[in-house]
Amino acid sequence: MARKIDNRIVVLGLGRFGGSLAMELMRQGWEVLGVDATPRVVQSFADKLTHAVVADTTDEEALRQLGVPEMVHAVVGIGTEREASILTAALLSDFGIPNIWAKAVSRQHGTILRRVGVHHVVLPEHEMGERVAHLVTGRILNFIEFEDDYALVKTLAPQPVVDQSLADSALRSRYHVTVVSIKRPGEDFTYATPGTTVYPGDVLIVAGRTRDVERFANLT
Numbered sequence: 001m002a003r004k005i006d007n008r009i010v011v012l013g014l015g016r017f018g019g020s021l022a023m024e025l026m027r028q029g030w031e032v033l034g035v036d037a038t039p040r041v042v043q044s045f046a047d048k049l050t051h052a053v054v055a056d057t058t059d060e061e062a063l064r065q066l067g068v069p070e071m072v073h074a075v076v077g078i079g080t081e082r083e084a085s086i087l088t089a090a091l092l093s094d095f096g097i098p099n100i101w102a103k104a105v106s107r108q109h110g111t112i113l114r115r116v117g118v119h120h121v122v123l124p125e126h127e128m129g130e131r132v133a134h135l136v137t138g139r140i141l142n143f144i145e146f147e148d149d150y151a152l153v154k155t156l157a158p159q160p161v162v163d164q165s166l167a168d169s170a171l172r173s174r175y176h177v178t179v180v181s182i183k184r185p186g187e188d189f190t191y192a193t194p195g196t197t198v199y200p201g202d203v204l205i206v207a208g209r210t211r212d213v214e215r216f217a218n219l220t
Contacts (some may be wrong), residue, residue: 003103006072006073007031008033008071008072009025009029009030009071009072009073009195010031010032010034010035010071010073010074011034011035011070011074011077011143012034012035012036012057012075012078012092013044013074013077013079013088014036014042014052014077015036015041015078015079017124018034018036018075018077018078019041019045021075021077022034022077023048023082026048026049027074030051031050031052031069032052033052033053033067033179034051035052035053035054035055036052036054036055036170037055037056042054045110051191053055053066057088058088058102060085060094061106063095069095069123071097071098072098073097073099073101074099074100074101075100075102076088076095076102077103078098078102078103079105079138082107082148084110085104085109086109087126089116089118090116092118093117094117098119099120099121100120101118101122102118102120102122102213103122103123104121104122104123105123105125106123107123109117109121118121127206134167139158139217140153141155141156141203142154142219145210147162149209149210150208150209150210151207151210152206153213153217154203154205154206156202157198157199157200157201157202157203157204158216158218158219159219160219162198162199162200163198163200164197165194165197165198166192166195166197166198167194171213171216174209175208175219176208176212177208177212179192179196179204179206180192180207181204181205182196182198182202182204183202183204184201184202185202189195191203194206
């Protein structure tokens with residue numbers, strides 16, 4: 001029997017980051033409890049979230065009354081008020097919530113959040129800046145970097161591999177990358193196989209070490 005997924009989540013801090021995250025989670029079918037200390041902000045989400053509540057996110061008793069300790073997923077969307085962010089994250093950790101995400105405004109802030117028990121730290125400004133830098137300096141159409149220096153890129157097919165099958169172009173041995181998927185103009189993405197031929201105008205999803213996929217995308 002498949003285990004039922006707990007799709008309840010609390011988002012503490014409904015600013016630009018927390019608010020947009022909460023709305024997207026609602027769109028995906030989650031039950032979202034949104035908490036913010038500003039009544040005006042909470043009122044703007046009253047009809048958009050499952051529950052929207054005015055409360056001090058650093059108040060342990062207030063969070064207990066809202067049932068936050070029973071949550072499996074929690075997001076701290078507080079950024080600029082670092083003390084409130086850290087205290088809120090520490091409370092969630094003390095509650096034993098198994099999946100805590102938090103926004104950080106600096107790498108130092110992120111380090112502190114991890115030390116108080118946050119499992120996943122997000123640096124939106126830093127990560128977006130790094131991502132856009134990849135997009136504006138070459139042929140990369142989209143860029144996602146993971147841990148351990150590994151990345152996926154969406155790129156137009158470089159000229160050196162056009163009009164060849166993926167097997168003939170020997171991407172792994174020459175460029176140390178793997179083409180995961182391919183999209184012809186006007187068609188949907190499909191899985192790539194060794195026999196797939198790359199044509200001009202094709203869009204590729206390529207996986208590999210960050211430096212390798214960057215070099216591949218910028219081949220001329």
